[in-house]
Amino acid sequence: MNIIVCVKHVPDATADRRFESDNTVDRVGVDGLLSELDEYAVEQALQLKEKAGDDTEVTALCIGPEKALDAVRKALQMGADKGVHVSDEAIAGSDAGATSLVLAKAIEKIGVPDLVVCGMASTDASMSVVPAMLSERLGLPQVTYASVIETQGDQIRVKRDGDTSTEVIGATMPLVLSVTDQTGEARYPSFKGIMAAKKKPMETYSLADIGVDADQVGLAVSWTDVKDTTARPPRTAGEIVTDEEGSGAGALTDFLASKKFI
Amino acid sequence: MSEVLVLVDHVQGAVRKPTYELLTIAARLGEPSAVFIGPADKAAEATEGLKKYGAAKIYVVDDAEIRGYLVAPKAEVLQQLVEKASPSAVLIPSNTEGKEIAGRLAVKLDSGLITDAVDVQADGETAVATQSVFAGNFTVTTTVTRGTPIITVKPNSAAPEESAGAGAVEEFAPTISDAAKQAKIVASQPRKASGRPELQEAAIVVSGGRGTGGDFAPIEGLADALGAAVGASRAAVDSGWMPHSFQVGQTGKTVSPQLYVANGISGAIQHRAGMQTSKTIIAVNKDDEAPIFELVDFGVVGDLHAVLPAATEKITERKG
Numbered sequence: 001m002n003i004i005v006c007v008k009h010v011p012d013a014t015a016d017r018r019f020e021s022d023n024t025v026d027r028v029g030v031d032g033l034l035s036e037l038d039e040y041a042v043e044q045a046l047q048l049k050e051k052a053g054d055d056t057e058v059t060a061l062c063i064g065p066e067k068a069l070d071a072v073r074k075a076l077q078m079g080a081d082k083g084v085h086v087s088d089e090a091i092a093g094s095d096a097g098a099t100s101l102v103l104a105k106a107i108e109k110i111g112v113p114d115l116v117v118c119g120m121a122s123t124d125a126s127m128s129v130v131p132a133m134l135s136e137r138l139g140l141p142q143v144t145y146a147s148v149i150e151t152q153g154d155q156i157r158v159k160r161d162g163d164t165s166t167e168v169i170g171a172t173m174p175l176v177l178s179v180t181d182q183t184g185e186a187r188y189p190s191f192k193g194i195m196a197a198k199k200k201p202m203e204t205y206s207l208a209d210i211g212v213d214a215d216q217v218g219l220a221v222s223w224t225d226v227k228d229t230t231a232r233p234p235r236t237a238g239e240i241v242t243d244e245e246g247s248g249a250g251a252l253t254d255f256l257a258s259k260k261f262i
Numbered sequence: 263m264s265e266v267l268v269l270v271d272h273v274q275g276a277v278r279k280p281t282y283e284l285l286t287i288a289a290r291l292g293e294p295s296a297v298f299i300g301p302a303d304k305a306a307e308a309t310e311g312l313k314k315y316g317a318a319k320i321y322v323v324d325d326a327e328i329r330g331y332l333v334a335p336k337a338e339v340l341q342q343l344v345e346k347a348s349p350s351a352v353l354i355p356s357n358t359e360g361k362e363i364a365g366r367l368a369v370k371l372d373s374g375l376i377t378d379a380v381d382v383q384a385d386g387e388t389a390v391a392t393q394s395v396f397a398g399n400f401t402v403t404t405t406v407t408r409g410t411p412i413i414t415v416k417p418n419s420a421a422p423e424e425s426a427g428a429g430a431v432e433e434f435a436p437t438i439s440d441a442a443k444q445a446k447i448v449a450s451q452p453r454k455a456s457g458r459p460e461l462q463e464a465a466i467v468v469s470g471g472r473g474t475g476g477d478f479a480p481i482e483g484l485a486d487a488l489g490a491a492v493g494a495s496r497a498a499v500d501s502g503w504m505p506h507s508f509q510v511g512q513t514g515k516t517v518s519p520q521l522y523v524a525n526g527i528s529g530a531i532q533h534r535a536g537m538q539t540s541k542t543i544i545a546v547n548k549d550d551e552a553p554i555f556e557l558v559d560f561g562v563v564g565d566l567h568a569v570l571p572a573a574t575e576k577i578t579e580r581k582g
Contacts, residue, residue: 013531017396037513096375097368120513125395126535127377128358129365132333136369141444142333145358147506157448161506163357164273168449169332175445181496181513182506223374223408227390230401235557238543242550243564249572252544253580255560259542261466261488261521262577 001056002113005045006103006134007075009068010035010124017124023226024093024219025124027065034071037119039078039186044149044179045117046079046187051151057081059110063091063102069202076197077189083202084110090207093219096125100133102217105210107138114154114173120145120180131178141175147182264350265319266292267343269336269363270312271355273452275304279463282315282422284353284415290384292350294427295319297343299336301326305431313429315422321434333359334442337366342436344371344410351389351406353382356414357462364414373409380419380518380539389413397512397531398538417462418518453507456492461508464491466521467540469510471495471533473526473547473566476503480570481525487577493517493537495527511536525566529554546570 011017011030018026034042042060049056060075062068063086072083086106094102107116116138121128135142146158146169154173159166161182189197207214215221241251256262266288271278281296288294296317298308302324309320321343328335340352340363352367354360356378368375379391389411393402406412461467468490470481478492485492494504496511510517512535522540527533529545529552537543538557545554550563562569 013397013535017399019400023402096365100365100369123512126512127365127375128361129368129375129377132362132365133369135334136337136366139441142362143445144332144362162359165450165452167332167447167451169445170448171445221408223368223372223406224376225405225407227403227405232394232399232401232538235543235559238555238557238559238561240550240555240558240561240563243562243569246568246572248546248562248564248569249576252546252560252562252569252573253576255544256488256521256577257580259521261542262580 001052001115002111003045003048003056003058003115003117004061004107004110004113005041005058005075005080005117007038007042007060007062007071008035008122009033009062009064009071010122013123019229022093022219023229028067032067032070034074035119035123037121037123037181038071040179040181040183041117041119042075042078042080043186044183048115048151059084059113061103061106061110062086063099065092072202073197074189076200077193078187079193082200084205085202086205086210088207088214090214090218093222094217095222095224096127096129096133097223098217098221100130100137102207102210102212103130103134104137105212106205109205109210112138112174116140116176118176118178120178131176135176138176141171143169143171143175144178146177146179149177149179149183264292265295265347267340267347267349267352268294268296269340269354269360270296270298270308271357271360272298272300272308275300275307277308277311279422280355280415280417282311283417283420284355285312285315285317286420286423287382287415288353289316289425290382291389293318295321295347295349297321297323297340299323299325299339309429309431313427314424316425316427317429318427320429320431322431323434323436328438328443330447331443332445332447333362334366334445335438337363337370338438338442339436340367341370343434349410350387351411351413354412354414356416361414364412368412371409371412373412374406375412376404376406377414379413379415382413382415394539397535416516416518458485459489459491461491461493462515462517465519466490467493467510467517467519468523468525469493469495469527470498470525471527472497474498474503476501477567478503480567483574484523484570487574495533524554525570527554528552529557
């Protein structure tokens, strides 16, 4: 079985995230890392490999500048077999539509696998649309937001927590799978894993390598135009009281009444 | 005036409130056309409300053929309606399924997509969407520059306004490809109704976290006194105290109520991402250094197990 897991390098959510003057996300001046939600995708890919046996190969695929290689490296340290990094200056500023195009073309170049595994969202833009777009572009079934995954041969069944119901989705591989944080804690790279990762094969593709024209991607052809970004004004310090022998409940009730919530 | 398509979010013909908000927004941009995909015999139930909130036209698409398949067929339905009606925009509720439908539609139509809008206004002919990003730390305004703007809109982004529309019903029979029928819903368990408001639609949300120690009775008591929905932090969900459908935060639901009451929740960035845009925020926490206190309009440093039941009693008293 072949598995490609898509990983994104994102600005650290606990750092001071910001925008560049052209309204794109600052991906250079802020520390980055493998998106936490993609760690679950790597974990599930590795668990599926462990279940399926040794001839299964897990490829970690990432798009982004030089620094984004860190995300692939982390996936290799966790246990992925090889890495593919699509890097091209023209990609900077690409939106979800262009990103899904580059991913789809890169996947076709690598060879469409049995499973494309994604996280449920990125932790920066968090649109949650790339897995669905990828499925549309590759013409593969989408089995998304999986919280429990079961496979048998080329059949897959997942549990999906929808908005109004919990569903079981079934489909036949090849397909695009996205997994939630409910699938279970992602492993930490072991020392052995970290050392082994250094020797694992890593390929870098340019846009030309995967057959994408530079004028199909990037900020200039983005299908959306970000007009303006404004930092949220800091919340004005609220009133904090300490509960002493029941005073807290009274103060809380008075506040609710003053704001007409009761 | 051109049409603006609104995908109707409903459960067996019972239209959910965000749809009415979308119709109100659609009226700013053009002539609202509701798209009802569901059992044809449940459409009559839905049309009344859709009309009341301004739908000039209602496309009824019987889902007998596509019921039981995930997302892809609905994207095909919308694609065909867009080709037929040439709308000036497509508005879709920003939930799990809605965003995926929007993503596929954007690829099909080669059109720009904006997700999770918290407001949409017309600037001349252009739809300008406002989004709240980076855990609510930035506000971004965006327009679509290519194709038909596809915008997913979060609940509570507009106050639904009644404005009688013509509500002309038009049945539409789409052509669904076999490729769209590959991911099958083999079982479905509707969520049990709690009797409380929907988490994402509620005007007030009362949430509990690790500090509850697994006892949600004080949270539920206060929620019921305030007519609020109950939420939970990821810590409470991971501990198995509450189902995942109650989770507020980055990997759960994003809420933007008038009032959010966080109890025993420290306020990690992942939780903030789900509630930071709430209008008024209250926190009750034993730890006076919990980061949640940086966000609040009002905070109580104290034990939620003492403060909440006492407050609940006082609120009930005041209400008489």
